[in-house]
Amino acid sequence: MMNEHQQKLTQYLVAFIEELVGNGVDEVVISPGSRSTPLALLFAHHPGVKTYTNVDERSAAFFGLGIAKSKKKPVAILCSSGTAGANYYPAVIEARYGKVPLIVLTADRPHELREVGAPQAINQIDLYGKHVKWSIDMALPESIPSMVQYARSSAARGVSISIGYPEGPVHYNFPFREPLIPDLKQVEFTTGQSGKRVLQGNRQLPADIQHDLQEQIMNSKRGIVVCGPGISEEAVQSITEFAEAYALPILADPLSFVRSGGHSKENIMDCYDTVLRIDECKEALQPDLVIRFGAMPVSKALMLFLKSLPDIPTWVVSKGEEWQDPTARGTHYIQCEENLFCQGFMKNSAHSDREWLDHWKGVNDQAKGLLIQGHQAWDEGMAVHQLIQHLPEGATLFSSNSMPIRDLDTFLFTDDRSLRIFANRGANGIDGVVSTALGMSTGSKPMYLLIGDLAFFHDLNGLLTARKYQLDMTIVVMNNNGGGIFSYLPQAGDQTHFEDLFGTPMDLEFGHAAKLYGAHYFHVASQSEFIPALQEADQTKGIKIIEVITNREENVANHRKLWNFVSREMTQNMKGEWHDSSSE
Structure with missing residues (x-):
């Protein structure tokens, strides 16, 4: 038999979870912790919920964001009290500006244990500020009908706000008193449609x-x-x-x-x-x-x-x-x-x-021909071009920010293949890129990630989830030993402190990291090794890391040489009628 506290806790949270699931939230990424125990156990117990566990909250949040991006639906992430929720912050910001529906669930101490020096307690009210569309400090669990309805309404309301355009994250902060164990033996989840459905239409101009x-x-x-x-x-x-x-x-x-x-x-x-x-x-x-x-x-x-x-x-x-x-x-x-x-x-x-x-077509076609003609040197741009050509029909490619997305912009030409290209361009950061792509791999196959060495290092922890759930993805790491994008910016002109502050060479190669996480590893030092590595990776299940060794200075020189070549040739070939037609 449930005691009174267990009854309140269980019925209240069952109602909340049923409404989430009924409104399409059926995947949850859980970071283990004590205070979040009630929600974690009940999510795991629900037959219609797919749960993932990830001990690194920052990685977990980006992993959930990746699932939501791939499957175009809201995904929940759950963590304990204290700084655990603070580790969600980068992904919450990306979800807000990237328009990704994310249901953020943080457990908290009850009100009497706040601001009194209790361990693992911080002020979690409005933790994410304006970076969430809506935030609520939930009431303590009760089982009277009005409070059960409150739990249901709060769940439906949050999903509605999250998926309303522009989509984005919402935050539920749940205070729980001990003991934290619901009575799973007495739980019977209802299945089917939610009692409170969220229906949205489209806007049309008068x-x-x-x-x-x-x-x-x-x-x-x-x-x-x-x-x-x-x-x-x-x-x-x-x-x-x-x-x-x-x-x-x-x-x-x-x-x-x-x-x-x-x-x-x-x-x-x-x-x-x-x-x-x-x-x-x-x-x-x-x-x-x-x-x-x-x-x-x-x-x-x-x-x-x-x-x-x-x-x-x-x-x-x-x-x-x-x-x-x-x-x-x-x-x-x-x-x-x-x-x-x-x-x-x-x-x-x-x-x-x-x-x-x-007129536009003629200019565009000429530029394309010159880009192909003038780009002969083996560098990151050439590798990206060859990767794009190699992608099979229906492939999804996730790109990191900085140089990878810019090389894609240059060398991704129109194509009849159904290729889906994604990136975290909400806040344009390099954090959580590996985890986001892995989250996408749960619903997008075949899956590829294009990333630089700094961004890859920044989120290596994400590979643990890949091993745990036997995810399948090919990762192409452009290792130019530092932040390649900075070499194109004005600060590169003064080399006094450039390498230390901006170039940031790590002098790392990732073969040992691949071994740590059980990934297949390919070391590519020349053009002749790249396509065979891609081909072998396609025949291999699991996580495949293809590390392409490049040179930052050569990349910059090659890019500028290419752009100068195209500019010079197009300027020389321009005909007088270009100006005439544009001024008519």
Whole structure:
């Protein structure tokens, strides 16, 4: 028989968990601890919940974030009291700015043990500040009907807020008194639909606003579409059809899902980052209308180009109220679901003048040919290009930030394969990259990770989860012995303290780390070794680490040499009508 305390604890938490599961939260990443025992035991006891355990809270949170990104659903993470929850912070921030639904559950001391010097107790109220969409300090468990309903309503409310656009994290802080053991023998979870369902619709523009915007497009002579991270994969077809109907070039970020897949890629410009580094091209390609979907793309050259434009109509299309305008050039902030926005313009569309679009295509094709022609040296860019070509149909590639995502931007050309490219671009950090990719591997196969040596070292602990759950992923580590991205920044010009503060060489190779975590290891020191390593990794189950040894200084020199070659050739080949057509 349950004692009174067990009854209150068990019934209250069973109700909470049932509502979470009924609203789609059926995967939980648990970091072991004492105070979180009631929730941990009940989640593990629920027949419809998949649980993972990860002793490192920072890794656990990013692992949960990866599951949520891959499966497009809210995922819960659970930890004990004290600094355990503080280790969630980087992933919570990434979830907030990356628009990932994350249900954060922290256990806490009861109110009488707060601020009195009790061990493993910190102030956990509003622990994550404005980095969560909603936070609640839950009431102590009670089993009276009104409190059971409170637990259910709180669960449904949190899920609703988390999946409402823009998606993001919510935080539940649970105070528990001892004893912390629920009576599992008396627990019977109900299955099926939740008693409180969260149903959400899509936003559509009113007809009069749609008509006014359509007139602006029809009057435009040189419009462009910019696609950044965060676009729903379901909207890609509609966006490409919309661009085709109005003869608009699409400048597609590698994380936009637009560069690859079965949709038409006739209008997609995949070399704009290279093109917009060239002054003559920037002058010739100035638009009179910008329509942007998703967040700002990775390309700094595109960012500077958009900021330099004169005052022209710039539409920022978003599903919700988020403000995504780092250039401060927006003139219309259009809150509408991307599919519905594009479909609304397909009626009575007619745009016969394709000169502007053909002009963009010619420039883009020339840049692509020169990039391929001029990139002959074996370096990180070449390795990334070969990795992309090697990816099988349906593969998912997760990219670290800094140089890997920029090399992807340069060398990911349009492709009919269905490739899914992801990165943590909410806060653009390098923490938790391994764990996020491993979380994605639970729902995305085959799975690849492209990462630098610093980011890999920063999250080596994530590999423990891979071994525990026998996850399958190929990791390509670009080891240039330090932070390669800093070599492209102004501080590289003064070498007085550069290596110590920015280059940060670690003088590490990762063969021993692979052995520690039971991973298969491949050491690649030359171009001839890379493709065979990828091929062997594809035939091997588990975690495969391909460490590609590169040289930072050579990488920088090769990249700059390539960009200078493309710029010189394109400038020489430019025809006078480029300027004439752009000024008409």
